[in-house]
Amino acid sequence: MAALMLGALRALLVLLFAGAVAAQAAGYAVARAVLGEDAAVVVAVLAVAGLVCVEVVLVCVWALAPLARDGRIFETERRPDRWVRGAVGALAIGAGLATVGLGYLLVSGAASTPAGATVAVLAAAVAAAAAALALLVDVMRRLLHRATGLHDELAEVV
DSSP states (O other): OOHHHHHHHHHHHHHHHHHHHHHHHHHHHHHHHHHOHHHHHHHHHHHHHHHHHHHHHHHHHHHHHHHHHTTGGGOTTOHHHHHHHHHHHHHHHHHHHHHHHHHHHHHHTGGGSHHHHHHHHHHHHHHHHHHHHHHHHHHHHHHHHHHHHHHHHHHHHO
C-alpha cells in the first residue's frame, strides 16, 4: 500500500469519524424533530450507540492499514486478527442495535406516521447492511487466515 493511498485512507477515516461524532451530537435534536418527544430518547440513545460501533470499525481499519502497507498482515501471531474480530463484533452489535430500534419503532407505534415509517425503513436498512458487512468481513478474515497459511508454506519452500 503506497504512502499516498494510506494518507488518503486516513484522511477519509478522520472525516468519517468527525461525521459520526457530529451525528451523535445532533442525534437527539433530529430524533425529536422527526419522531416527537416520546420516541426521541430511545431512538437517539440507540443511534448514538450504533455510531459508537461505526467509530470502533473506523479505529480497527486505521490500525489495520499500516499492517497491510508494511506486509505485517501475514504475521503468524495473528496480531491483525484482533482488529478484524473487533470490526466484526462492532458491526454485529450495530446490526443488533438497529434491529432493536426497528422493533421499538414498530411496537411503540412511532412507525405509524410517515416520518416514523421512514425512520423504521432506515433502521431496517442499517440492520441489514451492518449484518451483511459483518458477514463479509468475517469471510475476508477467513481468507486472510488461508492466505497467511499459504504465505507461511511458500516461505518454507523458498
